[in-house]
Amino acid sequence: MPTSASNVVLIAGGVGGARMAEGLARALPAGALTVIANVGDDDDFYGLRVCPDIDTLIYTLSDRIDRKQGWGVADDTVRALDVLRTLAAPTWMKLGDADFGLHIWRSWQLAAGNSLTQITQEAAKRLGARARILPASDDPIRTKLRTADGWMDFQPWFVGRRCEPEVLELRYDGAEKAKASTEALAAIEAAELIVFAPSNPLLSIEPILGIDGFRSAITASRALRIGVSPLIGGKAVKGPLARLLTGLGIETTTTGVAERYNGLLDGFAIDTQDLVETDDLQERGLSVLPTDILMRNPEDAERLAVEILTWAAALQGHCERAAS
Amino acid sequence: MPTSASNVVLIAGGVGGARMAEGLARALPAGALTVIANVGDDDDFYGLRVCPDIDTLIYTLSDRIDRKQGWGVADDTVRALDVLRTLAAPTWMKLGDADFGLHIWRSWQLAAGNSLTQITQEAAKRLGARARILPASDDPIRTKLRTADGWMDFQPWFVGRRCEPEVLELRYDGAEKAKASTEALAAIEAAELIVFAPSNPLLSIEPILGIDGFRSAITASRALRIGVSPLIGGKAVKGPLARLLTGLGIETTTTGVAERYNGLLDGFAIDTQDLVETDDLQERGLSVLPTDILMRNPEDAERLAVEILTWAAALQGHCERAAS
Numbered sequence: 001m002p003t004s005a006s007n008v009v010l011i012a013g014g015v016g017g018a019r020m021a022e023g024l025a026r027a028l029p030a031g032a033l034t035v036i037a038n039v040g041d042d043d044d045f046y047g048l049r050v051c052p053d054i055d056t057l058i059y060t061l062s063d064r065i066d067r068k069q070g071w072g073v074a075d076d077t078v079r080a081l082d083v084l085r086t087l088a089a090p091t092w093m094k095l096g097d098a099d100f101g102l103h104i105w106r107s108w109q110l111a112a113g114n115s116l117t118q119i120t121q122e123a124a125k126r127l128g129a130r131a132r133i134l135p136a137s138d139d140p141i142r143t144k145l146r147t148a149d150g151w152m153d154f155q156p157w158f159v160g161r162r163c164e165p166e167v168l169e170l171r172y173d174g175a176e177k178a179k180a181s182t183e184a185l186a187a188i189e190a191a192e193l194i195v196f197a198p199s200n201p202l203l204s205i206e207p208i209l210g211i212d213g214f215r216s217a218i219t220a221s222r223a224l225r226i227g228v229s230p231l232i233g234g235k236a237v238k239g240p241l242a243r244l245l246t247g248l249g250i251e252t253t254t255t256g257v258a259e260r261y262n263g264l265l266d267g268f269a270i271d272t273q274d275l276v277e278t279d280d281l282q283e284r285g286l287s288v289l290p291t292d293i294l295m296r297n298p299e300d301a302e303r304l305a306v307e308i309l310t311w312a313a314a315l316q317g318h319c320e321r322a323a324s
Numbered sequence: 325m326p327t328s329a330s331n332v333v334l335i336a337g338g339v340g341g342a343r344m345a346e347g348l349a350r351a352l353p354a355g356a357l358t359v360i361a362n363v364g365d366d367d368d369f370y371g372l373r374v375c376p377d378i379d380t381l382i383y384t385l386s387d388r389i390d391r392k393q394g395w396g397v398a399d400d401t402v403r404a405l406d407v408l409r410t411l412a413a414p415t416w417m418k419l420g421d422a423d424f425g426l427h428i429w430r431s432w433q434l435a436a437g438n439s440l441t442q443i444t445q446e447a448a449k450r451l452g453a454r455a456r457i458l459p460a461s462d463d464p465i466r467t468k469l470r471t472a473d474g475w476m477d478f479q480p481w482f483v484g485r486r487c488e489p490e491v492l493e494l495r496y497d498g499a500e501k502a503k504a505s506t507e508a509l510a511a512i513e514a515a516e517l518i519v520f521a522p523s524n525p526l527l528s529i530e531p532i533l534g535i536d537g538f539r540s541a542i543t544a545s546r547a548l549r550i551g552v553s554p555l556i557g558g559k560a561v562k563g564p565l566a567r568l569l570t571g572l573g574i575e576t577t578t579t580g581v582a583e584r585y586n587g588l589l590d591g592f593a594i595d596t597q598d599l600v601e602t603d604d605l606q607e608r609g610l611s612v613l614p615t616d617i618l619m620r621n622p623e624d625a626e627r628l629a630v631e632i633l634t635w636a637a638a639l640q641g642h643c644e645r646a647a648s
Contacts, residue, residue: 046432077401083425087450089432097421100428101407108370108413126411 005309006032007190009223010131012197013038013053013204015070015238016230016295018060020197023301025061025130027309033131034187035061038199039116040143040172040207043155045093046084048103049110052155053204054120054135055102061129064098067297070238073098092160102127117181134187136208139178143207144171154203163240166247172207180213188214191223193312198230198293200241201260202248209264218264224316226308227265229254229293233273237294255280267315269293269308287315329633330356331514333547334455336521337362337377337528339394339562340554340619342384344521347625349385349454351633357455358511359385362523363440364467364496364531367479369417370408372427373434376479377528378444378459379426385453388422391621394562397422416484426451441505458511460532463502467531468495478527487564490571496531504537512538515547517636522554522617524565525584526572533588542588548640550632551589553578553617557597561618579604591639593617593632611639 008028010021012035021035038053052071059065059073066074076096085091095103102123109119115138124133143154147165157163188194199205209215218225234252236242245252254270254277267287270277271294278288289311295301332352334345336359345359362377376395383389383397390396400420409415419427426447433443439462448457467478471489481487512518523529533539542549558576560566569576574584578594578601591611594601595618602612613635619625
C-alpha cells in the first residue's frame, strides 16, 4: 500500500518525467496526480503543433508509448512522413502516423480558439491517460540554445543534430511574457506534495520555473517539495544532461543539480551510487532519500514512486510534529 | 501507334476523369497531356485542405491509386484517422495515412503563400504523376447541393450521406468570383485537342465551366473539342450521375448530357449501347464515335484514349481539308 495522498503535483518533461508520472499514477489513488508539463520543447512541423513532452506523457500514461525508444506510439508507421519526404519536406523529426493524428487534432483545435490546456486535458482523457496533464502555460515558450553554430531551436538541436553542437548558453523565449496556467497554479496551491521529476533541470524544469508565478507559487505552497535526481553516479540516465551541464560550467553531480532548484526543495531522492553526496546535500538543508532511481519499466517506476510517497509522508509527519 | 498530338488538354474530375487521364497519358508522348482539374469538391478536414479530384488524378497518374475503390492510396492505413476518431472528431471522410501526408504538405504550402497551382504541379512531379495537372482555379470553388434537408456541402453529401438526399438544385459557390488559372487558360489556348472526360458534367465539368474565362477560352480555341459520355445504356458507370440528372429534371441520355456542354463540343464518344442516339447527336452538329467506353483497367483506358486520339486526328484532317 503506497500512500493516501490525494493531491500530488509532478513537474515534468522528457522521458524521465513521463516515467515518473507513470510510477506515481500507478502508486496513487485515481485522480490524485496532476502533471505540469514543460512546453519549451514544443515546435511546429508542417504547420502542425507538436508538444513532445505532453505527447510523451499522454502516450506513457495511456500505455500507447513505444517503450523501447521512450517516445512516440508503439508500432507506429511512417506513411505520412514517407510522403512528406517524397515531397522534399524535411523529415528528421520522426512523426508516426498515429502520432500525426494527435498533432492534426491539436492544431485544428488550437485554430478553433481552444487553449492548449483545454486541448491537452481533452486529449489525455479521450486517449485514456491515467493522470491530469496540464501544460505549464498556454503561451508559447521556446527553449533556444547557443552553440558554436549560433542560436538554435530546441528540436533541430535535440533531434535534428542529435545534441551534437555543444551548448554554450540557454534561453527560454517567451517565458518572461508567458502567463502561467491558472489550472497549474491552482494545482500547486492545492498540493500536499510537489515532486520534481528526474527530468533535465535545464531543458524541462527551468523553462517552467522561468514562467512568472511558478516559483513564487511553489515557494508559497504548504506542500512538501521533493526533487528526484536525474543523475546516477554522476552520469545522466538518458539524454544530453551531462554534456549540457559541462558545457554550461555546471557541476555534474546531484549537488550541482540540486542547486539549480535554488531553495525550492525540501528533499532530494538520489541514487545509492551518489550516496557520497549525502552530506553535501544535507548541508544545503535537504533531506535525502538514497535509493535505486533507475526506471527500466513501469514496475521500477511504481516502486520508486511508492518509496518517494512513503518517505514524503514520513517527512511530512515529522514536520507536523515539529511544528506542533 | 497512337497519335503524335503534342498538346492535349483533358478537363476532368472524379474517378472517370482520372481513368481517362491515365489512358491519355499512356497513349500520348511524354509531356503532351495537361489535365485541368475540378476544385469544386475540395474541402477542409481538421484544417487540412483536401482536393479529392486533384488527389485522385495524382494517385492514378503515379500508379499509387487504390484501383478497387478508385480513390485513395493503395494499401493505405488509417492510424491517424483512428486517433482522430478516439478524439471524437468526425471521421466519415476516409483519409488514409499516406493520403494525410499529401494533405499536410499541401496545407503547409498554402499557409506559406504558395498557390494551389504551384503546389499541385510540385506534388504531381514529386509523386511521379505522368501528366501536368492544373487546378481550374487557385480560388476556392465549392459545389453546394440543395436537398430536402436544405443546402449541403459536397463532401458531407457525397461521402458523409452517400449521395442519399435527392438533389433539387446545384450551385458552385465562388465560381463567379474565381479567377481562372492562367496556366490552365494558356494550356487551352495552346491545345490541338480538348477532351472532356467521362466525368459527371454537373459535379466535375460545370464547376470549371462556371469560372469566368473558361467557356470563352474553349470557344475561342482552335482545338478540336471532344466529349466522352459518362453514361452506358443510359446508366452512370459510377457515382450519382443518373439520380442527379433525374432529380434536376435532366434527361438521362447521352443527348441529355451532350446538351449540358451547350455548343462547346465538336464530337462525342458514346458507348455502343447508346448507338440509337447517334442521329439525335448528329442533328445537334456533333460527330459521333461509338465505342466501348467502359474503363475497367489502365489497358481499357489506353485503348479508349487511342481510339479517341485516332478519331480526333481523322476529324481534324477532315476539317483541314474542308477548310482548304
